[in-house]
Amino acid sequence: MGNALVIPAIVAVTLLTVGIGFYGLRLARTTSDFLVASRVVSPTWNAAAIGGEYLSAASFLGIAGLILKYGVDVLWYPVGFAAGYLALLLFVAAPLRRSGAFTLPDFCELRLGSRRLRILATAFVIFIGWLYLVPQLQGAGLTLSTVTGSAYPVGAVLVAVVVTANVALGGMRAITFVQAFQYWLKLTALAVPAVFLALQWQADARPAVTPPDGPIFRTATAVVVEHPATLTFPDGEVREVRAGETLSFAPGDPVPEVSGVATDASDWLLPSTAGDDDRGLFATYSLILATFLGTMGLPHVLVRFYTNPNGAAARRTTLVVLALVGVFYLLPTIYGVLGRIYTPQLLVTGQTDAVVVLLPEAALGSGTTGRLLAALVAAGAFAAFLSTSSGLLTSVAGVISTDVLGRGSVRGFRLATVIAGAVPAVLALNVSGLDVSQVVGLAFAVAASSFCPLLVLGIWWRGLTDLGAAAGVLVGGGAAVAAVLVTVVGPPLTGWPAVLFAQPAAWTVPLAFTVTVLVSIASRRRVPADIGATMLRLHAPDALRL
Amino acid sequence: MPQPRARIVLAEVSRREDRADRTRTELAQQTRVGEALVRGLVRAQLALALRLSLVVMIALGGLPWLFAIAPSVSEVTVLGVKLPWLLLGVVSFPFLIGVGWSYVRLAERNEQDFTDLVQRPER
Numbered sequence: 001m002g003n004a005l006v007i008p009a010i011v012a013v014t015l016l017t018v019g020i021g022f023y024g025l026r027l028a029r030t031t032s033d034f035l036v037a038s039r040v041v042s043p044t045w046n047a048a049a050i051g052g053e054y055l056s057a058a059s060f061l062g063i064a065g066l067i068l069k070y071g072v073d074v075l076w077y078p079v080g081f082a083a084g085y086l087a088l089l090l091f092v093a094a095p096l097r098r099s100g101a102f103t104l105p106d107f108c109e110l111r112l113g114s115r116r117l118r119i120l121a122t123a124f125v126i127f128i129g130w131l132y133l134v135p136q137l138q139g140a141g142l143t144l145s146t147v148t149g150s151a152y153p154v155g156a157v158l159v160a161v162v163v164t165a166n167v168a169l170g171g172m173r174a175i176t177f178v179q180a181f182q183y184w185l186k187l188t189a190l191a192v193p194a195v196f197l198a199l200q201w202q203a204d205a206r207p208a209v210t211p212p213d214g215p216i217f218r219t220a221t222a223v224v225v226e227h228p229a230t231l232t233f234p235d236g237e238v239r240e241v242r243a244g245e246t247l248s249f250a251p252g253d254p255v256p257e258v259s260g261v262a263t264d265a266s267d268w269l270l271p272s273t274a275g276d277d278d279r280g281l282f283a284t285y286s287l288i289l290a291t292f293l294g295t296m297g298l299p300h301v302l303v304r305f306y307t308n309p310n311g312a313a314a315r316r317t318t319l320v321v322l323a324l325v326g327v328f329y330l331l332p333t334i335y336g337v338l339g340r341i342y343t344p345q346l347l348v349t350g351q352t353d354a355v356v357v358l359l360p361e362a363a364l365g366s367g368t369t370g371r372l373l374a375a376l377v378a379a380g381a382f383a384a385f386l387s388t389s390s391g392l393l394t395s396v397a398g399v400i401s402t403d404v405l406g407r408g409s410v411r412g413f414r415l416a417t418v419i420a421g422a423v424p425a426v427l428a429l430n431v432s433g434l435d436v437s438q439v440v441g442l443a444f445a446v447a448a449s450s451f452c453p454l455l456v457l458g459i460w461w462r463g464l465t466d467l468g469a470a471a472g473v474l475v476g477g478g479a480a481v482a483a484v485l486v487t488v489v490g491p492p493l494t495g496w497p498a499v500l501f502a503q504p505a506a507w508t509v510p511l512a513f514t515v516t517v518l519v520s521i522a523s524r525r526r527v528p529a530d531i532g533a534t535m536l537r538l539h540a541p542d543a544l545r546l
Numbered sequence: 547m548p549q550p551r552a553r554i555v556l557a558e559v560s561r562r563e564d565r566a567d568r569t570r571t572e573l574a575q576q577t578r579v580g581e582a583l584v585r586g587l588v589r590a591q592l593a594l595a596l597r598l599s600l601v602v603m604i605a606l607g608g609l610p611w612l613f614a615i616a617p618s619v620s621e622v623t624v625l626g627v628k629l630p631w632l633l634l635g636v637v638s639f640p641f642l643i644g645v646g647w648s649y650v651r652l653a654e655r656n657e658q659d660f661t662d663l664v665q666r667p668e669r
Contacts, residue, residue, distance in 0.1 A: 072630050075635050079639075087599070315654075532581055
């Protein structure tokens with residue numbers, strides 16, 4: 001890649017992030033400023049910050065890549081990522097804010113008064129946080145190596161260092177401004193090129209997205225094979241390719257089918273049907289459940305609610321966030337679809353996550369427009385890595401500083417940040433083979449099976465006990481964690497076991513709810529004595545100030 | 547020299563405050579009346595949240611099932627785009643925002659009703 005504009009764009013985003021961070025640092029005077037921005041952040045800023053923090057590498061790069069590869073079935077990812085905020089709004093937002101809890105462990109202690117449950121929740125917050133941080137750092141490494149040809153560890157370490165330093169020095173106040181800025185940057189970085197891409201598609205006389213004979217190469221393309229694969233050509237020829245081999249295609253050549261990728265037009269264009277694949281339907285519902293219910297259990301999402309002044313503001317903020325992420329998620333689909341036309345070689349190489357970064361130059365040529373847009377997209381991608389990692393790191397560090405180190409001071413928070421940032425950085429360097437979008441999906445599944453039952457039942461059901469909550473988190477969350485470990489490090493599986501472990505939410509979430517309810521009923525003498533007062537605090541309108 | 551600012555309280559308002567204070571105390575002290583009031587509010591808010599999530603479950607959750615049992619629905623083309631792409635890629639987002647907006651409106655109305663009840667117990 002010879003685009004000289006990409007590196008300055010990435011450097012500019014990084015410097016702006018650090019710069020706004022230091023501007024915020026000058027304003028941060030007290031521990032309260034540092035951790036919760038003293039609750040003076042306005043709902044619009046706060047909503048943009050939540051949106052900025054939420055739209056991660058998986059949203060910015062992963063969704064378009066998945067759509068390019070698998071087609072309509074994976075549109076459930078963006079729908080679910082947005083719908084997660086609706087579930088959060090309906091069941092959690094206002095009562096959680098009124099509870100006064102800053103983190104999930106705080107909520108456990110406030111609602112159930114159990115230290116041991118708090119420790120269990122702390123362990124899950126740290127696990128989910130790290131599980132979500134690793135793919136962000138990986139995404140940074142892969143993007144930087146795709147657009148600049150640098151080595152993989154450079155991007156991962158760069159993002160880890162910038163984010164750790166920024167969070168440790170600036171804290172939450174700075175992060176709010178940084179995140180809000182990054183939401184608008186990410187939206188611009190996808191929206192502006194999308195307009196140019198759509199115009200280019202018009203100017204090219206609207207080439208068909210799914211030509212009758214499958215996708216074709218529009219220009220002469222050379223593909224270097226990185227992993228051995230089996231290619232099936234449309235004329236029936238089957239060919240094994242080895243790593244390092246170079247395949248050349250002339251304009252108009254059909255794209256060969258790579259094992260496991262939906263090249264066939266109808267597979268890509270139409271949802272999977274009942275007749276041919278029950279497992280597909282199960283996986284779809286599992287994904288829906290994980291994303292709808294997982295958002296509320298993500299540690300970096302909840303921390304944000306504490307910066308709202310009251311419950312009603314938390315509700316309004318959540319609605320604005322839903323609108324902001326809804327607008328954003330209209331865009332990746334355009335990249336995934338146009339990628340079928342302009343970057344079909346990614347279907348052969350399998351590096352479909354690169355489609356957003358490569359599409360502007362592939363479609364608009366490497367003239368000034370194409371290169372400027374490519375630089376803009378790369379800047380947006382970096383904003384995605386920086387903002388999500390910052391939010392995750394803030395919340396993991398917050399939990400470590402209060403629950404593991406046991407200090408509430410600014411110095412303790414800084415030490416915790418370094419610890420919280422170092423671990424995923426080391427992990428990211430050692431596991432470059434993991435699939436970014438899949439790991440993010442697994443983090444949602446773990447959150448949905450551990451914290452979702454705890455929050456929903458804790459807020460709405462008087463009968464929840466500490467034993468029931470702990471059992472639900474251990475059994476449901478534990479089953480989801482086990483599924484994650486089997487998928488990530490276990491042996492390759494096929495058929496039903498593969499689906500059950502790769503998309504576990506459809507069985508782990510009901511399991512977690514059932515265990516929580518049954519154990520709570522069995523131990524109903526342990527219902528906290530002050531449950532009436534707690535319910536009043538969670539649900540009484542803010543105007544009454546009870 | 548300006549006089550120190552005096553606090554003027556209208557008699558009518560002050561009487562109403564007394565009543566409101568009584569109900570607030572009942573709420574805060576968890577008397578049977580207070581407890582029943584809170585239970586009613588929680589039930590109303592939960593019923594609202596469940597009703598709206600049922601709407602989403604049927605409208606969105608029904609789609610994979612619909613596409614699976616009636617593949618012909620997926621073949622329908624609107625404005626040159628296949629129906630599943632249009633529904634999932636575009637229509638679902640304004641739908642979710644619309645549900646969220648009506649929830650915020652209705653939940654605030656429930657809270658307003660509760661506040662009115664607490665502040666004017668005689669009505």
